[in-house]
Amino acid sequence: MTDTAVAPRNINISQAVAEGLRLAMEDDDRVLVIGEDVATQGGVFGSTRGLLKAFGPQRVLDTPISEMAFTGMAVGLAMEGYRPVIEIMFVDFIGVCLEQVYNAIAKIPYMSGGRVDMPVVIKTAGGSIGAAAQHSQTLWGLFGHLPGLRVVAPSNPYDSKGMIAAAVASNDPVVFIEHKGLLLERAQDFEFGANVPREAYDVPLDKAAVVRPGSDLTLVTLSGSVRHALTAADAAILSGVDVEVIDLRSIVPIDWDTIGASIAKTRSLLVVDEDYLGYGLSGELITGAIERFGLGSLDYVGRHGNPGVPVPAALSLERQIVPGTESILNAIVRAGAAR
Amino acid sequence: MSDTLTDAQLWRDRYRLMVLMRRFEEACLTGVASKEIHGELHTAIGQEAIAAALAEHIRDGDSLASTHRNHLHAIAKRIPLHPLMAEIFEKETGLCGGFGGHMHLFDRERRFSTTGIVGASLPVALGHAYAAKISGRDSVAFAVIGDGSVNTGGFHETMNMASVLGLALVVIIENNEWAISVPFSAASSTPTLAERASAYSAPGERVDGLDVDATSAAIGRAVAHARSTGPAIVEAMCYRFRGHYEGDLDLYRSQTEKTDRTTTKDPVVLLRAQLRDSGMLDEATLGELEAEASAEIDAVLAAVRAESQPDRSLAHDHVFASGLTVDFGTKGAVA
Known part of the structure; x- marks a missing residue:
């Protein structure tokens, strides 16, 4: 790329x-x-x-x-x-x-x-x-x-x-x-996608990207959370978790081929979503993965994101609600321990 | 009556079209009774003169965005009767293959669309008007709305933007006095809706919507203003003869009011009497025009009734024009 x-x-x-x-x-x-x-x-x-x-x-x-x-x-x-x-x-x-x-x-x-x-x-x-x-x-x-x-x-x-x-x-x-x-x-x-050619080109609307290969845990995220997830994934090596980070890019449709290939390797899925978790993307990804790849395909599923709270003003409060490098790292470590 | 009454052919056409519109709506009513149409059906019986007047001004290149009460506007826009009725009857031969139903009619070629959401047709018409401007066409964008739509935010936004941009938009308000159960008198801050046009530096005119000639003249003035300057409003007064939808108990209007209005203010009946009494058309001619219109609608209805609903296997088609399917919930899971 x-x-x-x-x-x-x-x-x-x-x-x-x-x-x-x-x-x-x-x-x-x-x-x-x-x-x-x-x-x-x-x-x-x-x-x-x-x-x-x-x-x-x-x-x-x-x-x-x-x-x-x-x-x-x-x-x-x-x-x-x-x-x-x-x-x-x-x-x-x-x-x-x-x-x-x-x-x-x-x-x-x-x-x-x-x-x-x-x-x-x-x-x-x-x-x-x-x-x-x-x-x-x-x-x-x-x-x-x-x-x-x-x-x-x-x-x-x-x-x-x-x-x-x-x-x-x-x-x-x-x-x-x-x-x-x-x-x-x-x-x-940016440590990924930094080079922007001057000429016209398309990036397909329906393809996720593996932005960091790993073997232990599939972390699916998108948009502003991707760079935080990469930083957290680098730090997670110290905790012995080798994270594969997938940039979803597209919410509709979901690129199940890319997610399925990763899960086949890791048998673990963590969704990091800046959006509200309830009734949203994280539930769709986890349910969709189970539907497509079977109840036996995963040893761990988890999600980290906004737990259903309006985003607060004070930075101290916002950090409690919006996923950042530190909170994503914690979620990775929890996932690693649970596997 | 105006001088145009001297044109017998014009009056023949007007009367025949209004009868045809009445018969069309009556044919739809039979589809509700027979359960061939399921869901809501909104008819415009009693409002024929407005659509017939509109038909005299709207050209093929003009656009028309209509409402949930849209059948007569579709006829005015010259949507062929067969696919129109077939869509209302949810048939595969319908204008939209049975996917839209009576509130959701779309004909790109004829620049016609409807919406089931009150007020939502106005911004769509604004888009047509803007397209006409930037493509250098002299087309007019028509939006037909009810009195209820005028109280939506979209009315204000659309009128303001059309005025700012100087767009050829004609808004025809069918003021049938009732927004479902809420009377116009309880819902409007102004005695008329036409006067709201002044807030947008636009002309607004209230007209007797039972009078096809007066309504046509008013629409003609609005079209001339739209072409030369910007948006214009015609508020055509009328009365909804049926409930808001078929099945509406309609207890909010007194029986006295309903009986009085439907018996003494029927635009088709009034026009017939006017034409006969003035000697413009004789009884035999009027009867002939009525028979022609009835026969045309009867033939369409018979054809539609013989047709099928779309095959159930098609239900997943067309969600995306590209053919993309997303398949939520179609896979099971086993351990």
């Missing part, structure tokens, strides 16, 4: 996303970017910067604070043959416009009997950066629960550019969830 012989470019993840969008828009003039502060400001995190200058105010539209209106616009635009990228600034804001996402964008391909597709990207940012309960959620489990949506969450610069390109190219609606804690991180600070 990464050519370590080439020094990483001096860009951050937001710039990688913007570059992916720019190339997609150059390639296909049906692609539009619509949302709050996406044009003049180039996005509050800079992930649409430069698009207004390159493509003008019709294709890159700054909207009023009217998520319900501009999310619904995507439905009409898609029916007209456009490929809208709708930015919901923070994923937490989906509460004001979920209607058009889950009742229209996600269901129209089905409700129309396959006659109307919805090539719409819902581009949004999630994750904890100290912004407390209404600006810290990830919510991929919420989207994953609803039929008809692909849901992806990249963890590194290379994937961010390639997956936004693949999301735009997809004829299925895609919820593309960036992590706010990653967007401004420089590419050179």
Whole structure:
């Protein structure tokens, strides 16, 4: 995936996303970017910067604070043959416009009997950066629960550019969830996916990546938790646990081939999920693994993540709730001891 | 009556279309009674004049986003009657293969869609209007909503954005006075809905929605404004003859009110009397037009009734346009 012989470019993840969008828009003039502060400001995190200058105010539209209106616009635009990228600034804001996402964008391909597709990207940012309960959620489990949506969450610069390109190219609606804690991180600070080629490329939307091979425990995680899991996995060697870290990349669909191959080796599965654990991704991964690989395929299953608490403001409290390197290491050690 | 009454062909077409719409809805009612249609069915009996007026203005390149009470709007948009009724009857030959049902009708080619969520058609129409603008077409995006929709946040967001962007959006409000059981008088901060247009620097006009001629003229003015300037609202007053849905006990409206309105304010009956009394169309012609419309609907209904529901094996298809299947819960597990 990464050519370590080439020094990483001096860009951050937001710039990688913007570059992916720019190339997609150059390639296909049906692609539009619509949302709050996406044009003049180039996005509050800079992930649409430069698009207004390159493509003008019709294709890159700054909207009023009217998520319900501009999310619904995507439905009409898609029916007209456009490929809208709708930015919901923070994923937490989906509460004001979920209607058009889950009742229209996600269901129209089905409700129309396959006659109307919805090539719409819902581009949004999630994750904890100290912004407390209404600006810290990830919510991929919420989207994953609803039929008809692909849901992806990249963890590194290379994937961010390639997956936004693949999301735009997809004829299925895609919820593309960036992590706010990653967007401004420089590419050179990543130990995986640091090199971002200048040319266009796609990263498949349905393939997980083994980012650290190991033999004792399969740790499946995604988005902002991947780098913490890698650090924790390195430290876990001292506890005698050799962790294989899988970056899930895609919440829907789940890449069972990659997970199954890992579990066949480790017979142990730990899910680390920044999202709420209840009724979510971790339960789906563990249940799905048992369904697919059999009750006898695993000696250990566990999950570590938000136990069902709104994300608190104080850093001392946030660290109790949101998975970090230390808490992931503890979860690995517990898993190692239980095996 | 206006000068247009001198055009006999226009009035023949109008009357025939309104009768056809009435017969279409009546055919759907038989599908509820026979249990061929299961689930809710919302008919627009009593609201035919508005859809017939809309039909005179909407062009093939224009879009129409409608509501849960949508059959007549589909007819106005010239969705062929057979696939339309077949979809309402949940048949494989339906507009959406039986996957959508009567509240969820989609025809991409004709730029027509509906939604079962009150108010949700407006943002969709906004998207069509924006598409027309950026692609340089002179199409108009129509959204038909009920009086209940006007109180949703989406109405405000859509009107504001359409005005800011100068989009060709015509919002037709069918004010049938009832949002299920809540009367308009208890739900609106303004005496009319048309006057809310001024908040968006848009023209708004209330019109008698039982009068096809007046409604058509109002829609014509709204379309002209939309093409030249930006969004416009037409509030067409009408009355829902049936319950909110078939099976609604409808105890919130007095029998006196219902009897009075359905017997003295039936747009089809009123138009018939008007045409006959004015000498525009004679009794024989009116009867002929009614027989034609009935025969057309009878033939569609008979054909639809003979058709099948989609094969059960298709239920998992179309979740994703790409063909992706996710298979939640389809695998067992053994130790």
